Amino acid sequence: MQEWWREFPDARPSGAHDRAGSRSPVAYVKAAEREQQIVGAAVNVLSEVGVPATTLRAVAAEAGISLGTLHYVFPSKDLLLQSVLTTVIDEIAATLRAGLELDKGVEHALRAGVLNFWNRLVESRLGLQIMQYELATYSLRAEGAGGLAHLQYERYTTLVTRFCEQAAQAAGERCAVGFDVLGRISLAVVDGLILQHVANPDSERSHRDLNHALDMLVMLADPQPVARVRGAAK
Amino acid sequence: MQEWWREFPDARPSGAHDRAGSRSPVAYVKAAEREQQIVGAAVNVLSEVGVPATTLRAVAAEAGISLGTLHYVFPSKDLLLQSVLTTVIDEIAATLRAGLELDKGVEHALRAGVLNFWNRLVESRLGLQIMQYELATYSLRAEGAGGLAHLQYERYTTLVTRFCEQAAQAAGERCAVGFDVLGRISLAVVDGLILQHVANPDSERSHRDLNHALDMLVMLADPQPVARVRGAAK
């Protein structure tokens, strides 16, 4: 038998360099696992080159699969981007939840939470943050996917709001403004500082601004211990 | 004579509505004027459909010129987008400067300035704001145009900083933090609230948050009248 594939060099199985006789079977993976593999590859590409410059071919190459397989798992580009956005949101939310201390009052939760977020998800993963703004604006323009940006900020604001609420309850404190307002404004100031940081990276200046912003947020919240903890319903 | 242009509706000269017989000469415009005409059309298209979906053909159609003429004035798309970004920055800066009262102290300047900006450039021109975030991220990705996002935020921060400084000096006040910090954080919180507003438009909530944010900014600035105005250099 001749090497039939020599006429179609690109058709050569990826494992053909193995010693003759050892068939290198095509990797068969469940679609569910493929999904997260592809999403991971997509996040890499998106973080590096940006949303507009990201092609399905680049994602497929990064994932080590063919364009056909990619299309088999994600029939359209929108579906892939939607999956990427929701995945990233969940991942960031989980990372935030992980390094959190909600038993030392609102001020400590706010300062520790924001600084932890900044060091773990901004300073070291700038491309990821830019990608989120790109995906947000992208979904705002896309007719059908306009709800994703809504969902994105809805998730983040409720997340921060809930954190503040839990921190206050755990430490027996009350705040001068509603937790929803506190959550949205906290998110807003951090968001704005991220934008300034990606546009003009300067860790020293950013940390200085961040600390001033945190002082300011604490003044807004003005957490005070409640006289008595009464009726702590569950 | 038949209406020859009916077969090429888009080729109809803009002056064809003149009475028959009057040759409708091709509009000849200096390149300098063409530039701002094209930039204006580009802003319209960009605000409506977004940066990634904006094509040179759409811009040319909006401007009422041919693709060739567009390419004659702006040899590349990057050049056009750069011109758009700088133009919009200048325009917004001018609008801000126009409706400003810098003689009633830092608090008044901050509140009036932010609310004026919000009502004139956010509430009624949402697409323009989204476009700016798109252009910022776009220039961050583009190799050669990476400096535009830098310039964009540099301009805005120095603008706000200078406003605060002038307001303080005019009213004889001092602030608890540096004017640069105050300017950057003010811009950050407004930026963040814009993002939340475009992702989930709700004028009532936005205005409520905005007022709380302004209270917070005023607390941060903590403007106090100086005892004596001494050595008012210049």
Add this chain to the structure above:
DNA sequence: TGAGATCTCGGTCGGTTGTCCGACTTTAAA
């Protein structure tokens, strides 16, 4: 074991985009 479902691959196709060109028209300088 065998038959259907699942998964993978390379190639292709229609459509779009940015860039460019040659010919023509108008303006402005000589």
Add this chain to the structure above:
DNA sequence: TTTAAAGTCGGACAACCGACCGAGATCTCA
């Protein structure tokens, strides 16, 4: 008036992208 420069136009072209297909390989379950 003559002539070069500036401006305009429609068309064309190469490149690229997303979507799609048919055929084959692999897995799964009865």
